[in-house]
Amino acid sequence: MDKDRVMECATTIMDTFHLIMRTVGPESQKRSSLSLSFQQFRTMKILERHEGASLSFVAEHMGATPSAMSKVVDSLVEQGYIYRRTSESDRRKLILAVTDPGKQAMDAIHAQVLSRLAERLTGLSPCECEMVYLVMDLLRSKMVTAQSEITHQL
Numbered sequence: 001m002d003k004d005r006v007m008e009c010a011t012t013i014m015d016t017f018h019l020i021m022r023t024v025g026p027e028s029q030k031r032s033s034l035s036l037s038f039q040q041f042r043t044m045k046i047l048e049r050h051e052g053a054s055l056s057f058v059a060e061h062m063g064a065t066p067s068a069m070s071k072v073v074d075s076l077v078e079q080g081y082i083y084r085r086t087s088e089s090d091r092r093k094l095i096l097a098v099t100d101p102g103k104q105a106m107d108a109i110h111a112q113v114l115s116r117l118a119e120r121l122t123g124l125s126p127c128e129c130e131m132v133y134l135v136m137d138l139l140r141s142k143m144v145t146a147q148s149e150i151t152h153q154l
Contacts (some may be wrong), residue, residue, distance in 0.1 A: 013139070024116045036081075036109060043072050044098050044106050047082060052095045054087075081105055 001009075021038065036044075039062070046061050047053055059069035073096060076082040081102030087093035098106070124132070 020117070024113055024120065036105060039072055040076055040081075041106065041109060043069070043076065044081060044102055047096050047098045048103070048106065051097045055084075055094050055096065058096065076102070 042062060043058055046058050050057065050061075055069055055073060056066055058073070059066045062069060062072075064072075073082065073084065077084055080099060082096055082098050084094045084096050087095050121129075121132075
């Protein structure tokens, strides 16, 4: 595929992703008693996958500065969704992890977002659903390959 087509494809993916997040995210927040921003939710998902991660690790994964990430982390600690402690091996390093209430909040938000997304997808034919599965599998395989390459470079 030529470079222009690839860029069109990438643009369509990003535009669609942002549209989904702008539509489903706010709908879910309106119906939720939990008050988590998308950035806070993503931070918690990173910590769920990388328990004991440092602030700099999370900031790097979020594409944020450590000082900006610190504000997000402070807010999540205040809400009781994550905790931080000093590393036993390096007292200069903070270790972050999701608390049980944080895991419950993430599960609740995840369920709400899935529910809103399912509402939006109601009416797709079985054939259209199959096309969505195929495209998502293709994208997932490309992202896994890219993630693997990035990990090997580090």
